[in-house]
Amino acid sequence: VxxxxxxxxxxxxxxxxxxxxxxxxxxxxVALVLDGERVVSVGASxxxxxxxDERIDAGGRCVIPGFxxxxxxxxxxxxRADEFAARxxxxxxxxxxxxxxxxxxxxxxxxxxxxxxxxxxxEALRAGITHLEVKSGYALDSAGERRLCELGGxxxxxxxxxxxxxxxxxxxxxxxxxxxxxxxxxxxxxxPHARWIDVFCERGAFDAEQSRAVLRAGREAGLGLRVHAxxxxxxxxxxxxxxxxxxxxxxCTYLSAADVAALAGSATVATLLPATxxxxxxxxxxxxxxxxxGATVALATNCNPGSSYTTSMSFCIxxxxxxxxxxxxxxxxxxxxxxxxxxxxxxxGVLTPGSRADLVILAAPSYTHLxxxxxxxxxxxTVLGGRVEWTQPDLK
Ligand SMILES: [Zn+2]
Numbered sequence: 355v356x357x358x359x360x361x362x363x364x365x366x367x368x369x370x371x372x373x374x375x376x377x378x379x380x381x382x383x384v385a386l387v388l389d390g391e392r393v394v395s396v397g398a399s400x401x402x403x404x405x406x407d408e409r410i411d412a413g414g415r416c417v418i419p420g421f422x423x424x425x426x427x428x429x430x431x432x433x434r435a436d437e438f439a440a441r442x443x444x445x446x447x448x449x450x451x452x453x454x455x456x457x458x459x460x461x462x463x464x465x466x467x468x469x470x471x472x473x474x475x476x477e478a479l480r481a482g483i484t485h486l487e488v489k490s491g492y493a494l495d496s497a498g499e500r501r502l503c504e505l506g507g508x509x510x511x512x513x514x515x516x517x518x519x520x521x522x523x524x525x526x527x528x529x530x531x532x533x534x535x536x537x538x539x540x541x542x543x544x545x546p547h548a549r550w551i552d553v554f555c556e557r558g559a560f561d562a563e564q565s566r567a568v569l570r571a572g573r574e575a576g577l578g579l580r581v582h583a584x585x586x587x588x589x590x591x592x593x594x595x596x597x598x599x600x601x602x603x604x605x606c607t608y609l610s611a612a613d614v615a616a617l618a619g620s621a622t623v624a625t626l627l628p629a630t631x632x633x634x635x636x637x638x639x640x641x642x643x644x645x646x647x648g649a650t651v652a653l654a655t656n657c658n659p660g661s662s663y664t665t666s667m668s669f670c671i672x673x674x675x676x677x678x679x680x681x682x683x684x685x686x687x688x689x690x691x692x693x694x695x696x697x698x699x700x701x702x703g704v705l706t707p708g709s710r711a712d713l714v715i716l717a718a719p720s721y722t723h724l725x726x727x728x729x730x731x732x733x734x735x736t737v738l739g740g741r742v743e744w745t746q747p748d749l750k
Pocket of ligand 1: 425427582656
């Protein structure tokens with residue numbers, strides 16, 4: 355175990371209002387000292403004098419907590435670029451497109467799935483994502499879902515069992531039998547390899563009654579709850595998530611006044627996935643309305659091959675500010691601390707003494723550049739658990 359000092363930080367986002375100004379807890383001209391996987395101190399920059407085994411000079415740049423991506427589907431095979439192109443040419447998005455990925459994923463070897471997922475994880479690190487959640491959901495049979503949960507577990511301790519992603523073709527005329535499989539044998543196979551259970555509560559996927567059954571079974575198996583809710587239209591998903599005490603209701607593109615009130619009056623985080631609405635030509639969720647009501651908002655990539663094939667949290671932040679009425683501060687908070695809250699973790703999404711040493715040095719003097727310079731790669735360096743995992747080779 356060795357210590358690392360990141361010195362000469364021009365602007366540091368701690369996400370701890372007790373440490374600095376505003377909700378982001380901003381400090382200026384400071385140094386961070388990391389020891390092993392943890393932050394040990396945040397203090398005035400000593401211009402090279404901060405004691406540590408190794409030292410990085412941040413050159414006055416902005417340092418933020420690493421992005422916490424609380425919603426991804428990283429483990430899959432196949433490519434749906436043609437479906438995307440058709441959609442851009444006018445075809446509508448429907449939940450059934452998932453079955454194309456299910457076919458490819460079922461046919462893929464474990465070695466190839468592992469390699470594909472690892473390369474996406476590496477891509478996410480280069481995009482500044484230091485912690486992420488990974489869902490199953492592209493096998494839809496017991497052994498296959500277990501395989502996806504196990505592969506997800508090689509990337510993160512926040513694995514989500516999503517057997518209730520879609521009714522597979524072989525159960526098309528008996529969906530309740532599929533729900534029984536998910537709640538029974540499939541859950542037994544997957545629960546030991548997962549922390550969470552999720553259900554796609556949407557017209558064309560699972561209705562309220564089926565979704566409630568899945569969540570209840572997951573809770574009884576000791577899993578925390580998450581819900582894909584209100585992506586394609588108004589529906590029961592958000593209020594079901596709140597009623598069941600889910601950690602997060604994800605998408606929230608279409609919300610009634612009662613949905614907003616339910617989220618605001620609960621600990622359920624509203625996780626918004628604007629790259630999905632971008633990629634499916636849907637309206638964006640009304641983040642302003644949620645924040646105004648007092649709901650907690652997270653931003654996540656929803657990285658998946660059908661509706662949002664991106665690992666760029668910076669892109670999500672830019673969309674949140676440009677299209678959803680969030681300030682740069684709110685969007686940055688939602689992509690870091692908000693993601694941590696959606697995963698009910700206190701060790702990530704903040705940079706305070708004792709937190710995990712997961713951070714990003716931006717190639718910019720402030721986080722506003724994430725929005726101000728859209729599409730520009732501004733992730734200078736990603737530090738994961740106190741170790742430099744990525745640094746842009748041509749940036750000084
Ligand atoms: Zn999703």
